[in-house]
Amino acid sequence: xxxxxxxxxxxxxxxxxxxxxxxxxxxxxxxxxxxxxxxxxxxxxxxxxxxxxxxxxxxxxxxxxxxxxxxxxxxxxxxxxxxxxxxxxxxxxxxxxxxxxxxxxxxxxxxxx
Amino acid sequence: xxxxxxxxxxxxxxxxxxxxxxxxxxxxxxxxxxxxxxxxxxxxxxxxxxxxxxxxxxxxxxxxxxxxxxxxxxxxxxxxxxxxxxxxxxxxxxxxxxxxxxxxxxxxxxxxxxxxxxxxxxxxxxxxxxxxxxxxxxxxxxxxxxxxxxxxxxxxxxx
Numbered sequence: 001x002x003x004x005x006x007x008x009x010x011x012x013x014x015x016x017x018x019x020x021x022x023x024x025x026x027x028x029x030x031x032x033x034x035x036x037x038x039x040x041x042x043x044x045x046x047x048x049x050x051x052x053x054x055x056x057x058x059x060x061x062x063x064x065x066x067x068x069x070x071x072x073x074x075x076x077x078x079x080x081x082x083x084x085x086x087x088x089x090x091x092x093x094x095x096x097x098x099x100x101x102x103x104x105x106x107x108x109x110x111x112x113x
Numbered sequence: 114x115x116x117x118x119x120x121x122x123x124x125x126x127x128x129x130x131x132x133x134x135x136x137x138x139x140x141x142x143x144x145x146x147x148x149x150x151x152x153x154x155x156x157x158x159x160x161x162x163x164x165x166x167x168x169x170x171x172x173x174x175x176x177x178x179x180x181x182x183x184x185x186x187x188x189x190x191x192x193x194x195x196x197x198x199x200x201x202x203x204x205x206x207x208x209x210x211x212x213x214x215x216x217x218x219x220x221x222x223x224x225x226x227x228x229x230x231x232x233x234x235x236x237x238x239x240x241x242x243x244x245x246x247x248x249x250x251x252x253x254x255x256x257x258x259x260x261x262x263x264x265x266x267x268x269x270x271x272x
Contacts, residue, residue, distance in 0.1 A: 024141075025134050025170055055141075055159075057166045058230035058237055065227045086159035093240055096227055 001027040003034050013076070014045040014113060016106060020052035023060030032063035036070050044076025047109040051082035061096060068100050077101075081109040124150045124192040130169075132177050132184040132203075137169040140188045144199070151192035153262065160241040161197050161261055165190075167234035168201040168257055176205025176255065196262035204254040210247045 001021045008014040015038065023031050038046065046067065050056075068078045081103040083091060091097050103109035124147055130136035144165040148158035169188065177184040186203040230237060235257070239245045242259040249255040 024166065025137055055162065057163060057170075058234060062227065062230045065224060065230075069224060084155075086156040089156050090159065090163060090241070094227065094230070094237065099224065099227065 001031055003031065005038060008047075008110060011045070011110065011113065013042045014047070014110070015043055016047045016049055016110075018049045018052065020054075022055040023053065023063070024055060024057045025059055028057065028059030028063055031060055032066050035063055035067040039067065039070045039074065039076065044071050044074040045113050046071060046076070046078045047106060047113075048078065048080050049082050049106055050080060050084070050087065053084070053087065056087060061091070061094070064100065065096070077113060079103060079109040079112065081106045124190075126190045128188040128190075129185050130188060132173055132181045132186055132205075134170075134173055134180060136186075137166050137173065140165050140169050140201075143188075144190055144197075147190040147192040148197055151197050151262070152195060153197060157197075157261055161199065164238045164241050164259055164261075165199055165201070167238050168199065168259070171234050171257075172201060172203045172205065172255075175208070176203040178206065196260065198258065198260040200256060200258045202254065202256035207249045207251045207253050207255050209251065210249040210255075 001019065001023050004018045006016045006018070008016060017035065017038065019031070048064065064078070064080070071078045079101040082105065083102055088102065091102060101109070101112065103112070126143055126147060128140060128143060130139060141162050144162055145158060148161050153161065165188070169186070172186045173180055176186065184205070186201065189200040191198040235245070235247070238257070238259055242261045244260050246258045247255070
């Protein structure tokens, strides 16, 4: 699993988090810690770009919810984008999309902030 | 790893794995091969991989009181055209399969439930797959069988 962060020009407190590879039981805790640690101070709006995510298990999905809870506590937002169809179907199945907004593209997600 | 009865029509793989976290990924990688051989869609394949992952994690975390390289569990994957069946069994501590949490077959959308999805593995598996059967005896081990897809022989979902 690789996670990288991009600042968004002209949108203070907003970052795009690119997640690549697999988030499974061996990496979910690291993913959760990295995601939550990003949310501090002025950084409270996250767009999580899953374009290069090939697999995520229940612990990884739980980490996304942990990040969402953290930003909500700071009146921030966490949105997902570029979710591949197989993962998106499971996101819908467990009704995670009822809690975390899912957008087709990064631009769309940023446009709703 | 023992791969038996491999034909173009039906593939059966059996793994005996140590009760350690790395075994979940091994089972998942083999499941991916079986899903491809069975011609599942990427979405179907992902459902099966997630189910295999959850079932194996359940064993590793709970069957023997946590990871234990001296203990093992069995994963059987059977793939036919458009259908994959998974059986995960252990000789561990077992549990009360009549427990409400085990019988639960739908997921809840509240934050707390979703944040701890990994503790609701059996519910998630039930949501992902077309069928789920649990046999567990306290002190006598657990077997969970799930399947996804249609039986090519009669075109019917088999439960």
